[in-house]
Amino acid sequence: MPAITADTLTLPRLPNLPESVTTWRGVRRVVQARKFLEGEGFQVRRPFPGVDLSLADPFLLLDHMGAVEYGPGEAKGAPWHPHRGFETVTYMIDGAMQHTDSIGGGGLITDGSTQWMTAGAGILHNEVPPPELVAAGGLFHGVQLWVNLPRTLKMAQPRYQDIAARDARLLSSDDGGALVRVIAGELDGHQGPGSTYTPITYLHATVNAGARLAMPWPADFTAMVYVLSGHGTVGAQRRPLDEGQLAVFGGGEALTLRAADVQPVNSPTGWEILVLGGRPINEPIARYGPFVMNTRQEIIQAFEDYEAGRLGKIPAAHRTSADEKLS
Template identity: 60%
Template sequence: MPAITADTLTLPRVSGPSPSDTDRPVRSITTGPRGYEGEGFPVVRAFAGVDARDLDPFVHMDQMGEIEYEPGEPKGTDWHPHRGFETVTYIIDGRMAHQDSHGGGGLITDGATQWMTAGSGILHIETPPAELVDSGGVFHGIQLWVNLPRADKFAAPRYQAIEADQVRLLSSDDGGALVRIIAGQIDGQGGPSATYTPITLAHSTIQPGARLNLPWQRDFNALVYVLSGRGTVGPLGHPIQQGQLAVFGPGDRITVAAEASQDSNRPALEVLLLGGEPIREPVFQYGPFVMNSKSEIVQALEDFNAGKFGTIPPGALMPHRPQR
């Protein structure tokens, strides 16, 4: 996984537990089913089967790939609308081009993140660049939907391009794990993303046999998703592997450990750490709209059909479809 790497021995170390700290227990472990998104790229539906109350303030997450494309195979999405939440696209391996109807866009590459606030309404597209379609190659990433509270549902759309070298890097106390903070804070160290909803999002690489124990805000929920590899979670060491999501109960710290033996093509345990302050408001989702009531969904559809989400700019990106 080419997401940014570093010498963990030279990085700030995560502080150890205080005598009063408690390790968060594991409440559930679920396995995400596989499916297809957009023009047909494979995904794992990471949140499938999990109670929405355990996920709040998150709404949806897909692991995109990991897949080795042949030339002509890479796929993305067509132009589509969003309202009422934020989309986070984290590219671990490969490249994805983005463009939206409010002037945002660019190329998201290894270890970079695109943070798009849909807010009052936006049109956008994510598609592999032409050169990746021509050459093929590895593609692997995450798309996460972060809910917005009622007060921010109609915030002005905005776009944040977060490059790989902008994330905050930490090391576990033993130097065996690298933590990349994309948003929020861990142990007083903050990531670069600006968020409406208080959350923490990080990607950690845990070497075989190593253990990551890190502080977590008590008022946040806590989730760990395994991108690749095998390990254990929680104080009782529940087994977990690629494509599985752990939901933690209350406490002060999260523990994730990597098995001493990993597959040769997946040399370390790769996990996504995420949590946030629950919004605790009604959620009505219909496709790409996440609102607080059915009437707001109806209004979103009417506004989209009336062209109020903006227009596709001249010469815009378009999905790559095979010639017939």
């Protein structure tokens, strides 16, 4: 169950968009997320890359972690590793993750909070479950999103944003049937807490069984919906969209989504979805592992800088003998 909840009847409401005169975005394609192992061996579901990246621009990757109930000693993370040229956004829906980085940022990301790390010119970071989760086990459910940076900002100064669950901007659908959490960007004039270099909107919505969620969407933004759990339909044509699937939309001025009348037992609060989009950067992408730049030569330079220690050093308090080669 998502940690951030609210009485939708007390929240600001999105406008009532009439079906007949609104230019609804149609669904261009539906993508099934594939499963991968990351870090120390935890499983993620990844809908993109895999879809044509021009349709996802300015986003690079979406990893859905869980939902999983870990037993004692089972929780795993992603130990120290580098990044350059983009931003990582980790949103913990339930459970906890401990973040530390080479510029002194970090903290516990838990139960509806978000950490926004701008790698920019280069950073080392560590994302691992806290010791108490490793020892006792427990629920773990989160998402990591990679946001590209344009050429002019790829070597920006690294920064870290800690976005608490209470900071999310909460809205309701026009009829109160859906709760919308604005993590970053703007929706109908309501600004989320995440400060973005690249213009984007990033939302988490819970749509009650049988309810409709309609929202205006910038015409110059891409638009996608990813299902965390539950069943529903997207677009005016009501294209089915289930857990682990991503819908990519075409042009238009608004999105219409509807939860199925009956939801599965693992989605008792309703249809849980992410809605995201942004203004395309429209630049060449060269990527390899943890680096995303514009040219192959810039990727080679990133590896050389990493090996020379120019992307940062692991703080002494977190260093082990196995980390010496990274610092």
